[in-house]
Amino acid sequence: MNGKTLKVGGSQITDMHESTFFKLRCDPLILAANPQTAPIASVWRAFRHLDQTQWWSRAKLEQYQVERLQTLLTHCARHVPYYRELFAKNNFVVEQIRSLADYRRLPILTRSTYQDQFNSFVTEELPEATLLTDLRTTSGTSGLPIKVQQTNVVGAWWLAFYLRDLEWCGLDPREPVAGIRTLKLATPELEQKFKEGLRSPSWNSILTPLIEMGPSFGMDLKQDPQRQIEWLLQIQPTYLLSYPSNLDYLATLLRERGTHIPNLRRIQTFAETLDDSVRQNIEESFGVPVMNLYSCIEAGYLASPCPSGAGLHIHAENVILEVLDDHGLPCPTGQKGRVVLTTLRNFATPFLRYEILDDATLGDCSCGRGLPLLTRVDGKRRPNLWLPDGRRRTSVQLVEAFRPIEGIRQSQIIQKQVNHIEIRVATNSSWTEQREVEIRQAVTKFFEAPIQVEIGKYDYLPRSAGGKLLTVINELERKNPG
Ligand SMILES: [Zn+2]
Numbered sequence: 001m002n003g004k005t006l007k008v009g010g011s012q013i014t015d016m017h018e019s020t021f022f023k024l025r026c027d028p029l030i031l032a033a034n035p036q037t038a039p040i041a042s043v044w045r046a047f048r049h050l051d052q053t054q055w056w057s058r059a060k061l062e063q064y065q066v067e068r069l070q071t072l073l074t075h076c077a078r079h080v081p082y083y084r085e086l087f088a089k090n091n092f093v094v095e096q097i098r099s100l101a102d103y104r105r106l107p108i109l110t111r112s113t114y115q116d117q118f119n120s121f122v123t124e125e126l127p128e129a130t131l132l133t134d135l136r137t138t139s140g141t142s143g144l145p146i147k148v149q150q151t152n153v154v155g156a157w158w159l160a161f162y163l164r165d166l167e168w169c170g171l172d173p174r175e176p177v178a179g180i181r182t183l184k185l186a187t188p189e190l191e192q193k194f195k196e197g198l199r200s201p202s203w204n205s206i207l208t209p210l211i212e213m214g215p216s217f218g219m220d221l222k223q224d225p226q227r228q229i230e231w232l233l234q235i236q237p238t239y240l241l242s243y244p245s246n247l248d249y250l251a252t253l254l255r256e257r258g259t260h261i262p263n264l265r266r267i268q269t270f271a272e273t274l275d276d277s278v279r280q281n282i283e284e285s286f287g288v289p290v291m292n293l294y295s296c297i298e299a300g301y302l303a304s305p306c307p308s309g310a311g312l313h314i315h316a317e318n319v320i321l322e323v324l325d326d327h328g329l330p331c332p333t334g335q336k337g338r339v340v341l342t343t344l345r346n347f348a349t350p351f352l353r354y355e356i357l358d359d360a361t362l363g364d365c366s367c368g369r370g371l372p373l374l375t376r377v378d379g380k381r382r383p384n385l386w387l388p389d390g391r392r393r394t395s396v397q398l399v400e401a402f403r404p405i406e407g408i409r410q411s412q413i414i415q416k417q418v419n420h421i422e423i424r425v426a427t428n429s430s431w432t433e434q435r436e437v438e439i440r441q442a443v444t445k446f447f448e449a450p451i452q453v454e455i456g457k458y459d460y461l462p463r464s465a466g467g468k469l470l471t472v473i474n475e476l477e478r479k480n481p482g
Contacts, residue, residue, distance in 0.1 A: 021167045023174060023212040031209060039156060040210050046160035053317050054164075058370045061316050062100060068344045069320070073097060075127065075347050082120040083352060100320065108328065108340055109354045111146065118147055121349050126151070130347060138297045148298055149348035157345050159207065161301035161315050168307045169268060169291045173203045175238035178217040180228055180246060181271075195220040197231045225249050225460050229257070236263045244274045244282070245410070245469040249426070249460065251285035252409045256428055264288050270295060272469070273379025277403060294377050298351055299343045303374050311363050313371040319343055321372070322353070323362050336361045336378065383474035386418050388449045395472040401442040407431030410461050415474045420452040426460045 032041035053061065073094040076083035087094070090107065097103050114121060126132070131152045138146040166173060185191045202213040217235050219228060221243065228250060232240065240247075240261070247269060254260060267286060270293045282290050294303040294312055299319045303312035314321045320342040323331045331337035339358045343351045363375035384392040395413060402411045402425075410426040423439055425431075436455055443453050463469050 021172075022163065024210065025212050026209055028210065037209055039152065040207065043156050043159040043163070043207070044210060046157055047163045050160055050164050050317060054313070054369045054371055056370045058372070061370050065316060065320055065344065066097070066099060066103075069100075069103060069342070070094065070097060072342075072344060072347065072350060073352075075123070076350055076352065079123045079125045080121065080350060081124070082117055083350070085120075103320075103342075104322075104328075104330075104353075106353050108324075109352060111355065111357060114351075114354065115146060122149060123348055123350070127347055129153075132348060136297050146298060147349070148346070151346065151348050154300070154346050154348075157318060158300045159204070161304075161318055162204070163207075163211075164315070165293060165301060165304040168304045168313075169266065169293075170307065171239055171266060171268070173211060173213040175265075176214050176217065176235070177203055177239045177241065178219070178232060178235060178237035180219045180221055180223070180240070180242040182221050183218065191220070194218060195223050197223075197235070199235075221246055222463060225253055229253055232261050232264075233259070236261065238263055239266050239268065240264060240286075241268045241270065243469070244269045244272045244278050245471065247282045247286075247290075248278045249410050251282045252428075255285045260285075260287055266291060268293055273377070277400065292377070294374070296341075296356060298354065298356065299341050299346075302341070303377070306365050306367055306369070306373065308367045309365045309373075311365060311373045311375045312377065313365065313369055313373055316371050318345065321360075321374075323360050323374075331362060333362050333364060334375075336376070383415075383472055383477050385413070385415050385421075385446070385472070385474060386476055387447050388418050388451060393446070395474075398442065398446045399471055401446065402439065405435055405438050405442070407435045410469070412461050412470070413472045415476055416454075417452075418476065419449075420454070421447075422454045422456065424456045424458060424461055426458045431457070 028041045028044040031037040031044075053064065056064070073083075077087050077094050078084070086092070086107070090105070092106055129152075133150045133152055133155055136148045136150055138148070171177070183194060185194055197217060197219045200216045200218070202208050203216045204213065207213065217231075217237060219231055223231075225246070228246075232250075242250075247267060264286060266288055267282060267290045269282075269290060274290070274292045279290050279292075291305045292312065293301075293305075295301050301315045302319055302321060303314045305311070306313050322340040322342075323335075323337040324340055325331050325335065325337050336359050339356050339360050341351055341354050341356055343354075359378035360374045361376040361378075363373050365373040383395065385395045385398065386392050398413060399411070402408055402423075407427050407430040408425050409428055412424040414422040414424070416422055421443055423443070425439070427435075439455060440453050444450055461469060
């Protein structure tokens with residue numbers, strides 16, 4: 001507590017955040033004194049703590065991670081059947097873990113092991129004052145969904161990192177925000193209302209007693225993108241949050257209409273990879289900067305944009321995020337590797353060295369924060385495509401080859417057989433038969449052979465149940481992985 005006293009919203013605030021980025025509605029000390037509002041005060045305390053830890057040295061942050069890890073590993077050895085057996089089988093003695101290097105002796109946990117043996121990942125007992133809240137499931141675009149048990153502790157820290165992310169991204173919660181996303185809703189009536197666009201009085205109802213917040217608007221990602229544009233023009237939000245693939249499409253529609261969203265200041269993307277070309281398209285068309293959030297259901301907030309530099313700082317107080325090469329060794333700065341996560345606060349369904357199937361690249365930042373930095377996140381790995389002669393090739397080239405073809409708003413590539421490709425395109429009025437010829441030429445060039453090309457035209461492309469749009473699907477890889 002810095003002891004500053006400020007007058008905000010008619011009440012004396014003694015525990016004001018140094019930057020005063022958030023306008024407090026009530027003194028957190030008053031909230032802490034009431035058992036009903038005490039959990040919100042704990043969110044503020046956690047956020048204030050993060051305000052300090054972000055400036056700690058790398059060594060001090062690692063020491064902090066190791067201390068939390070020791071508590072978590074002790075818990076896992078006692079109460080989580082899967083880890084109890086794993087530790088015994090690998091002669092992994094928790095008391096001997098004194099550094100992250102020691103910890104790396106633990107084998108990597110695959111997504112399929114977690115899915116297949118979910119029940120053995122659920123703790124038999126919870127630490128004192130930890131309560132189960134909801135059971136969340138991932139959208140499962142890459143296979144079966146993943147179940148994650150949430151607790152009150154995970155929830156409080158989730159909100160603290162939410163506040164940090166808002167502050168770093170410069171999103172003032174008093175301004176109106178619009179989110180176009182997927183949501184599980186209780187009734188078909190609510191779902192229909194969500195599709196048409198909903199208004200809530202605040203960004204986050206739980207934080208209402210603590211922070212001054214403006215209205216938030218929400219719309220279903222499955223809504224027709226033309227309708228999404230109409231809605232945005234009507235509500236005129238200051239900030240817009242959505243998936244990169246959706247924003248990419250909206251950007252193209254805006255350009256076609258020759259219009260823009262008045263008053264919009266920033267866009268935040270999440271849930272999918274933000275490619276450079278997609279970012280560029282969105283920024284040019286909307287005319288505002290795009291911030292990218294790296295998060296997942298399994299671990300919550302993973303990394304957010306550095307407020308004063310390029311790249312995303314890892315929320316190291318929440319997660320140990322390793323970037324590993326093909327031999328399982330830590331990648332040096334600048335080298336892309338696979339992401340492996342350890343959640344530091346989930347004692348209900350702990351994730352220890354869990355492979356999330358994303359790729360990322362570590363870098364350096366000169367802003368003074370000790371939190372490690374990611375220069376790139378490559379999201380869910382795009383599958384390779386198989387050439388008729390047996391070679392496999394990264395699909396990025398083909399995705400990029402379609403971009404300059406006029407008349408295409410969105411595209412999706414599906415490999416059905418080694419010699420059979422389906423291309424789905426959402427087209428606009430400048431689409432002609434000549435574009436089909438260009439697509440076929442690009443496909444033939446990529447596969448280095450004449451193969452069967454099926455082209456399907458859509459107004460907009462169908463999304464998976466979880467709302468994500470997979471730009472590339474290899475059906476051969478699903479049947480016969482590896
Ligand atoms: Zn930085």
